[in-house]
Amino acid sequence: MVGSGEGDSSVAEAVGRELAAGGAVVVCGGLGGVMEAACRGAKEAGGHTVGILPGPDRAAANPFVDTAIPTGLGEARNALVVRAADALIAVGGGYGTLSEIALALKAGKRVVGLDSWDIEGVVAVADPAAAVAAVLGESLT
Amino acid sequence: MVGSGEGDSSVAEAVGRELAAGGAVVVCGGLGGVMEAACRGAKEAGGHTVGILPGPDRAAANPFVDTAIPTGLGEARNALVVRAADALIAVGGGYGTLSEIALALKAGKRVVGLDSWDIEGVVAVADPAAAVAAVLGESLT
Amino acid sequence: MVGSGEGDSSVAEAVGRELAAGGAVVVCGGLGGVMEAACRGAKEAGGHTVGILPGPDRAAANPFVDTAIPTGLGEARNALVVRAADALIAVGGGYGTLSEIALALKAGKRVVGLDSWDIEGVVAVADPAAAVAAVLGESLT
């Protein structure tokens, strides 16, 4: 399972598609932008998506979220996205994404970055296929 | 969607089965006892189950949970179970269940009780079929 | 430390005053009504008050809160009020108060009720002095 944040939508869609193709559930913050793109990609590949929302209302989830969890916790829900994930693929560079990177590294989880923050511990990769391979532990050959 | 608590396992299993048969997703606290029974019932009927766990580890979910959310919030996760549900079927009478009943009534959600707390606002019913009918808005005739 | 909920303001003010006089810190939800009355009473007696707020903004605290904690957790903050308290004095009968009673009983903390919910485990008392005595463990004679 993997969460993601702000960034390039076509990249995020490809990440979602590859994750689902690899058998992973896509976990994210459930809103629009990159989160929606990742969910859309996962659904194209027949995957399952989980959106852990900041607000109290399930209706705020993007239309590609299968299981919406309306936490009502605001940004504190970022900690829940990280807990629900086995590893994190960070796409792009918002501060919300940075908080998830930090919490995942603190928890000892693998963090892979695609055009994201240059933080010690983040594995920077060049494209969605490499990101998903790094997370799912498959060989790249 | 519906959460539930401590109580009679065979009753909870029937509630889960009827909910799934009616097309509802079963949301619960994800642990054992009545929560496990409700999830087992839902899976027997081909439904989808969500477990919102108190601890930080997905492995604590019972084996019939499809989507496990390890919140790490302790009992504060009861508020998330209630938020994720459209209505609540309370089975039995523990204090955790009582806190969920209270939060659901505060949020203006329908609460149906099966051998549960006698609180103003809780609709007491006699059996699982009546509970699910009351929650899914079907006629009992 | 003690939390409280909806109910009679003059009763709550007396509870706050007696708690402060007994050396206890008053912990509550930090908003108006009974919560404000309890804090006002505590300040009259020179005590310290803590308000654990549902919203993200400290400005929502009533003017008698010394330490305001703006959680942004919504009703999930009720669990934090209970965790922060050594015992609970429930004043009156709202559903928010009921959820705090349930969480406190689940955690094995003493719960004293003043014209509040009639739940197994709640010690019903007749007046603020008896409530505070029951919580602080003093003799009533």
Place this chain on the structure above:
Amino acid sequence: MVGSGEGDSSVAEAVGRELAAGGAVVVCGGLGGVMEAACRGAKEAGGHTVGILPGPDRAAANPFVDTAIPTGLGEARNALVVRAADALIAVGGGYGTLSEIALALKAGKRVVGLDSWDIEGVVAVADPAAAVAAVLGESLT
């Protein structure tokens, strides 16, 4: 109000002392290391300290915390530290501190760093006096 994280204890103690001398309440995570040093400094200067703890037990607070809030939320409590603060002084460079920096910047709060993460938006300063001046809005001359 200000939170802080891992790093140099003598620096943190000076930050706490200066904050208290400037009339600010010191808010932090309430545990040991830099958090304890900041609280100790604040108490030396007669200030008030608040510790927002990850665990459910108030006893985990360091001895210089005046008001301990045992959240039981784990690392999700970092979001509450940030919410409770008007600005953040980050001391040193752990991942927990990084998550607080990210959440504070996301919320539009001022973040000042003392030998901390080099993140866009963090105001790096050279010593505790400059950090407190930057946060309390005083002139440095």
